[in-house]
Every structure is written in structure tokens, then in C-alpha cells.
Amino acid sequence: MKEVIDTVGRRKTSVARAFMIPGKGRVIVNKLPIEEYFKDEFKRQQALRTLVITERAEEFDIKINVHGGGVSGQSGAVSLAIARALTEFDDAARAILKTERLLTRDPRMVERKKFGRKKARKRFQFSKR
Numbered sequence: 546m547k548e549v550i551d552t553v554g555r556r557k558t559s560v561a562r563a564f565m566i567p568g569k570g571r572v573i574v575n576k577l578p579i580e581e582y583f584k585d586e587f588k589r590q591q592a593l594r595t596l597v598i599t600e601r602a603e604e605f606d607i608k609i610n611v612h613g614g615g616v617s618g619q620s621g622a623v624s625l626a627i628a629r630a631l632t633e634f635d636d637a638a639r640a641i642l643k644t645e646r647l648l649t650r651d652p653r654m655v656e657r658k659k660f661g662r663k664k665a666r667k668r669f670q671f672s673k674r
Contacts, residue, residue: 550633554626556651559614563626565634568606574623575611588616592623595647599631599638621651 550565572593574582583589596602607627611619628647632639642648656665663669 550630552626552629552633554622554624554629554650556621556625557614557618557654559611559618559622561609561611561619561622561626563623563630564608565605565627565630567604570603571606572609573607574609583616583620585616588620592620593627594645595624595628595631595642598645598647599641601631601638605634625650 548566550563552563552565554561554563572579574592579589579592583592590597593602596605607630609623609626611623613619614622624647628642632642632648639648658665
């Protein structure tokens with residue numbers, strides 16, 4: 546029986562669950578190959594950055610379920626989930642990922658809209674007369 550590593554990554558309002566097993570390097574996101582899910586090359590590289598840095602891209606098959614937020618938040622959530630899975634599998638990867646700041650959950654969230662304003666900080670146009 547293969548050992549499955551199950552981890553969670555979050556970014557903005559996106560949540561990604563990664564299931565990692567030893568394999569040939571296939572990455573499936575929401576039942577689609579990662580090339581189809583993240584069509585933008587930059588977002589795909591951001592999501593797989595942890596595997597490239599640790600040079601483990603061909604060692605694991607990863608199945609990811611991601612929901613909430615937009616493409617940017619989802620790629621960040623996927624990256625964190627993969628990083629956490631790699632550290633669970635191999636403690637040596639932890640030092641590499643920590644120096645690259647890939648194990649840190651990005652705390653930045655959208656600021657709420659305030660009453661009497663157009664957005665969170667933007668005001669309506671001021672008229673003197």
C-alpha cells in the first residue's frame with residue numbers, strides 16, 4: 546500500500562488540499578492536468594515552484610482539490626499545500642523551503658468595504674460647492 550500525504554494550503558479565500566503519493570510526476574488539479582487548469586505559465590510556475598526548488602518534480606504524483614478565490618489565490622494555496630506535503634515526506638526539504646519563504650501562509654486578505662465609501666478606502670468625489 547502506498548503512503549498518501551494529505552495537506553492543506555490557504556491563500557486569500559482559496560483552500561487547496563493536496564494528496565501526494567510516490568509516482569512519476571503527474572499533477573492533477575480538480576480532475577484536470579495542471580496545464581489545463583492553470584493556463585497562465587506564471588501561475589503554473591508559482592504553483593509548482595516548491596517541486597522545482599527541491600528538485601522533486603519527477604518523484605511524486607499529486608492530486609489537488611482547490612476551491613474559492615481566484616486564479617492567483619488558488620495558485621498560492623496549491624504552492625503552500627505542496628510545500629507542506631514535501632516537508633512531511635522529507636525534513637531535509639524544510640530548510641530549503643524555509644529560506645525561500647514557501648512555508649509561510651500569506652496573511653494578506655481583502656480589506657472590507659466601509660459604509661459611506663465607494664470601496665474600502667476610496668471616497669466619493671468631493672464637491673466644494
